[in-house]
Amino acid sequence: EVVMTQSPATLSVSPGERATLSCRASQSVSNKLAWYQQKPGQAPRLLIYGASTRATGIPARFSGSGSGTEFTLTISSLQSEDFAVYYCQQYNNWPPLTFGGGTKVDIK
Amino acid sequence: QVQLQESGPGLVKSSETLSLTCTVSGGSISSYYWTWIRQPPGQPPGKGLEWIGYIYDIGSTNYNPSLKSRLTISVDTSKNQFSLKLSSVTAADTAVYYCARGRWGNLPLYYYMDVWGKGTTVTVSS
Numbered sequence: 420e421v422v423m424t425q426s427p428a429t430l431s432v433s434p435g436e437r438a439t440l441s442c443r444a445s446q447s448v449s450n451k452l453a454w455y456q457q458k459p460g461q462a463p464r465l466l467i468y469g470a471s472t473r474a475t476g477i478p479a480r481f482s483g484s485g486s487g488t489e490f491t492l493t494i495s496s497l498q499s500e501d502f503a504v505y506y507c508q509q510y511n512n513w514p515p516l517t518f519g520g521g522t523k524v525d526i527k
Numbered sequence: 528q529v530q531l532q533e534s535g536p537g538l539v540k541s542s543e544t545l546s547l548t549c550t551v552s553g554g555s556i557s558s559y560y561w562t563w564i565r566q567p568p569g570q571p572p573g574k575g576l577e578w579i580g581y582i583y584d585i586g587s588t589n590y591n592p593s594l595k596s597r598l599t600i601s602v603d604t605s606k607n608q609f610s611l612k613l614s615s616v617t618a619a620d621t622a623v624y625y626c627a628r629g630r631w632g633n634l635p636l637y638y639y640m641d642v643w644g645k646g647t648t649v650t651v652s653s
Contacts, residue, residue: 453639462643516578
């Protein structure tokens, strides 16, 4: 099973600032990585797939990068609606699909 | 626009079988991996996400090895529904259960969830 580790667990950022979230895989997953955003009481929403491709309707301030075992989600200028929990998910080696433990982005 | 809605009992007794149904509206149930994912309660909202498994429209399935012995996922294409049955539940099965549409492909390989239901909370009681 591929273990996905996200860091930091919590990231405190001021509105308008840049946020950088990390996701590490226990073995190479190539570029088979997706990112999701989850707000309280809501289901996750797909942001990024293929490590760097934005899903339909996702603003350009969200960008993904990386390959192999190291990945980054960057939010270039945080808006109020971006404060949420973010999860990465690998789909290179499954079953099972595996998710990271999440990074909570909160207001500084 | 495709929408998914989970339904089923919110309370299940320990050692019994948890049964949930996901109704797909606004689109066909064909050609996707119809997926179940769960999220135990706790911070940050809930603990991490756990992939349970999927069913493809022709009935082929793929399950999380950790749940495989207790799990059945089925589909009813005439009703645009797919279902989850998890037997011999314990408190560790208490979670929010989501159904989701999995987009997939082989060349290149991909499988990620682009449409999710709102989720339903299932509590296992002793």
